[in-house]
Amino acid sequence: xxxxxxxxWQIRDVEIPTRLVxxxxxxxxxxxxxxxxxxxxxxxxxSEMVSCAGLHHGNERTLGYLRISPDERPLAVQIFGSEPAxxxxxxxxxxxxxxxxxxxxxxxxxxxxxxxxxxxxLLEDPSRARAVVAAVADAVSVPVTVKMRRGLENGSRACxxxxxxxxxxxxxxxxxxxxxxxxxxxxxxxxxxTAELVARVDVPVVASGDVTSQARAQAILATTGAAAVMVGxxxxxxxxxxxEILAGNVEPxxxxxxxxxxxxxxxxxxxxxxERRATGFLKKFYGWYLGRGRFPRPFKQELVQLETLxxxxxxLLAAAPGAAEVLERLEADLPEAEEDVVLDLPISIYGGG
Ligand SMILES: Cc1cc2nc3c(=O)[nH]c(=O)nc-3n(C[C@H](O)[C@H](O)[C@H](O)COP(=O)(O)O)c2cc1C
Numbered sequence: 001x002x003x004x005x006x007x008x009w010q011i012r013d014v015e016i017p018t019r020l021v022x023x024x025x026x027x028x029x030x031x032x033x034x035x036x037x038x039x040x041x042x043x044x045x046x047s048e049m050v051s052c053a054g055l056h057h058g059n060e061r062t063l064g065y066l067r068i069s070p071d072e073r074p075l076a077v078q079i080f081g082s083e084p085a086x087x088x089x090x091x092x093x094x095x096x097x098x099x100x101x102x103x104x105x106x107x108x109x110x111x112x113x114x115x116x117x118x119x120x121x122l123l124e125d126p127s128r129a130r131a132v133v134a135a136v137a138d139a140v141s142v143p144v145t146v147k148m149r150r151g152l153e154n155g156s157r158a159c160x161x162x163x164x165x166x167x168x169x170x171x172x173x174x175x176x177x178x179x180x181x182x183x184x185x186x187x188x189x190x191x192x193x194t195a196e197l198v199a200r201v202d203v204p205v206v207a208s209g210d211v212t213s214q215a216r217a218q219a220i221l222a223t224t225g226a227a228a229v230m231v232g233x234x235x236x237x238x239x240x241x242x243x244e245i246l247a248g249n250v251e252p253x254x255x256x257x258x259x260x261x262x263x264x265x266x267x268x269x270x271x272x273x274x275e276r277r278a279t280g281f282l283k284k285f286y287g288w289y290l291g292r293g294r295f296p297r298p299f300k301q302e303l304v305q306l307e308t309l310x311x312x313x314x315x316l317l318a319a320a321p322g323a324a325e326v327l328e329r330l331e332a333d334l335p336e337a338e339e340d341v342v343l344d345l346p347i348s349i350y351g352g353g
Contacts, residue, residue: 003221005214005246008043009228011173011204012143014074014100016228018043019221020246021175021206023232024078024103024147027281031340032268034072036261037235040242043228044074049105050345052081052090066097066343067272071335073100076145079345080105082117082128084135090345095140097341102140104133104171106162107149109181120181123151123158130169137170147175147208150193154180160196167201175206175230185233191220198225206230214245237262237288255294259316260326262289270309279309286312295319 005019022029022037024046034045050066068075077099079090091102106129108119115121122129137144146166151158163174178193179185189209198205204227207220212234220229234241239261240253253261265285270278286303299319306312317324 001222002218005217005221005229006041009204011101011145014143016043016074018246019228020217020242021208021228021230022046022235022242023208023230024048024076024105025232025236026108027284028236030269030281031067031069031072031272032265034075035069035268035334036239036265037242038072040239041246042231042242044076044101045072046076046078046103047099049078049080049108050090050343052079052083052086052345066345067340068097068099068343069340070098070338073098075099076101076103077343078103078105078147079136080108080113080118082122082132084128084131087132088135088139091136091140091144093343093345095142097343099142101143101145101173102136103145103147103175104136105147107147107177107181109149109184114181120149120152123148123156123162123181126162126165129162130165133166133169133171143172144170145173145175146171147177149181150176150178150190152181154182156180157193159193160200163197164200167203171203173204173206173227174201175208177208177230179209191224194220194224194226204228208232211245212241214248217245237285237290238292253294254322255320256322256326258289258294259320259323260330262286263313263316263323263327264330265289266309266313275309279307282309282312 008015008017018041020042022042022045026048029048037045047066077094079087081087094102105119106122113119148159150156159176176194176197178190191207194207206228207224207226208230211217211229211231217229244250266282269282273281283304286300290300303312303315
């Protein structure tokens with residue numbers, strides 16, 4: 001049966017207006033990315049993972065502190081760690097900051113994280129995984145969700161055993177990215193596992209992995225029974241993918257639209273991370289926005305070499321003169337700026353899931 005991607009659904013009492021969830025991506029899912037995702041139709045957005053270890057060690061290399069704002073809601077904030085009591089403390093901070101959901105990361109395949117017993121390692125440590133979820137669910141009144149990979153090793157089915165146990169422990173939704181941690185991002189996401197997980201739990205399941213078009217999203221929803229799809233890499237520098245997934249065949253963006261969205265993204269990110277951090281952070285976005293045949297390759301190279309964001313912005317606006325007007329309209333349509341809440345939780349530079 002075809003699911004209407006523009007219909008609402010719920011995680012307990014949290015209303016989510018569409019079946020499209022923007023993936024948490026470390027080094028990508030800054031506030032500007034989440035806000036943009038909401039504008040283009042994501043019903044739920046998620047912060048990249050923030051480290052609970054930072055709470056007590058304070059020596060982790062971080063990108064800064066997580067900043068959230070009411071206009072991003074419904075918003076999930078993702079935490080990772082392996083100590084139940086510390087995770088509970090972080091979850092309370094997340095709830096106090098105004099997040100609608102606390103998401104727990106059981107998917108990160110990056111060694112720096114797995115060697116601490118966090119991320120995907122917890123897939124093979126069911127009693128600790130259960131204890132983490134129980135402690136977090138006990139600590140907050142907002143719903144707790146978990147994002148998993150299929151397991152550590154290729155072919156693993158660990159997520160199917162663990163999923164129902166996490167629901168017993170208090171998880172109110174599960175997201176599955178059905179690749180193994182070893183696979184990283186190679187091969188394909190095996191959504192037959194998503195279908196099996198849906199059959200085993202009575203909470204909504206979100207399907208993550210290789211959702212790149214409306215046809216793909218519809219097929220995954222229809223064959224798995226998942227409540228929603230999550231979109232990650234396809235939305236990098238490409239919010240128009242979200243629009244296509246929701247609305248079907250839509251015109252590709254004009255050069256003016258691309259430049260206007262990128263300049264807005266640069267401005268918001270500089271405000272969030274500060275000019276110095278943002279300058280390096282933003283470089284990978286230039287290729288993502290300007291690629292896909294939108295601009296010739298040397299243009300990106302040129303931008304990456306410029307020293308200040310003002311220069312980047314001026315060069316972009318010169319390349320698409322009509323963009324200034326589009327940008328003005330975009331800025332005028334932005335929701336009233338509300339006070340950001342800054343959480344004392346560091347954004348880890350080690351990401352993945
Ligand atoms: C650069 C990058 C960073 C990621 N960081 C996280 C993360 O912090 N937490 C998480 O649960 N998943 C993370 N993921 C995994 C994505 O959320 C998603 O499950 C995965 O990319 C598969 O979806 P896709 O094919 O739509 O990209 C990351 C993925 C990428 C590409």
